[in-house]
Amino acid sequence: MKRLIRFTMIAAGLVAATVNGYSWGQKGHDITCSIAEQHLTKKAKKQISEIFDGKSIVYWSSWMDNASHTPQYKHTSTWHYKNIDADETYETAQLNPDGDVVRAIEAQIEALKSGKLSKDESAVALRFLVHLVGDLHCPMHMGHKSDRGGNKWQVQFFGRGSNLHKIWDSEVIESARKWTYSEWTEQIDRCSKEQVSKIMEGDPNTWGKQTYQLSTKLYESTPQGAKLSYDYVNEWSEMLEQQLLNGGIRLAAVLNDIFR
Numbered sequence: 001m002k003r004l005i006r007f008t009m010i011a012a013g014l015v016a017a018t019v020n021g022y023s024w025g026q027k028g029h030d031i032t033c034s035i036a037e038q039h040l041t042k043k044a045k046k047q048i049s050e051i052f053d054g055k056s057i058v059y060w061s062s063w064m065d066n067a068s069h070t071p072q073y074k075h076t077s078t079w080h081y082k083n084i085d086a087d088e089t090y091e092t093a094q095l096n097p098d099g100d101v102v103r104a105i106e107a108q109i110e111a112l113k114s115g116k117l118s119k120d121e122s123a124v125a126l127r128f129l130v131h132l133v134g135d136l137h138c139p140m141h142m143g144h145k146s147d148r149g150g151n152k153w154q155v156q157f158f159g160r161g162s163n164l165h166k167i168w169d170s171e172v173i174e175s176a177r178k179w180t181y182s183e184w185t186e187q188i189d190r191c192s193k194e195q196v197s198k199i200m201e202g203d204p205n206t207w208g209k210q211t212y213q214l215s216t217k218l219y220e221s222t223p224q225g226a227k228l229s230y231d232y233v234n235e236w237s238e239m240l241e242q243q244l245l246n247g248g249i250r251l252a253a254v255l256n257d258i259f260r
């Protein structure tokens with residue numbers, strides 16, 4: 001029995017580690033890609049549809065989270081985030097030799113623009129890209145190295161043990177609204193042309209820096225052991241919506257620029 005309990009605990013730990021690590025939950029990625037779809041040019045839509053054999057970018061939004069756990073794409077497991085310690089700055093942080101989210105996005109853009117990829121290679125680079133621009137806007141994907149992007153920063157969320165990374169990947173979104181990804185899109189993607197142009201300004205590096213500044217605020221306002229519930233969700237809802245919106249609109253900007 002003891003053995004069984006121990007095995008169960010190890011198995012549960014593995015599941016937790018898998019769920020914790022990599023990104024916005026599926027909802028966040030679906031919302032990001034669904035918003036992006038609303039802002040694609042006709043040319044971009046057509047070329048993406050050809051590369052994906054008619055499938056949408058929403059269809060592939062979370063593919064990379066599973067792919068990074070396979071031997072073929074194991075080398076992409078550090079691409080989902082860029083962690084920066086409290087005593088570093090965004091500019092001076094020691095870069096991970098295995099890659100990070102900002103450089104992975106830049107590399108996919110360059111590869112897709114090069115015209116040197118086969119259709120299959122383009123499809124893989126595009127699946128990476130539509131996922132990673134989402135992760136770039138997920139606040140705790142720019143967390144501290146020392147606590148693995150908030151994975152070791154324990155908090156209570158509605159009375160249950162969780163951590164800062166996990167609540168920002170999925171629990172805050174799921175608590176904020178019971179909407180489907182398309183309802184989220186319909187409700188939050190209501191920007192004027194001017195607002196859209198403003199959000200599209202910048203590049204993956206400056207967008208990453210904005211996310212890093214948000215995560216710094218989250219660390220300050222979410223002490224370890226904090227008991228979080230309704231008021232926390234209420235306090236941060238607007239920021240959450242803005243990050244999802246920024247991710248979606250900027251993903252469209254990136255894709256429209258590649259597929260001109």
Ligand SMILES: [Zn+2]
Pocket residue numbers: 022023024064065080131135
């Ligand atoms: Zn991810």
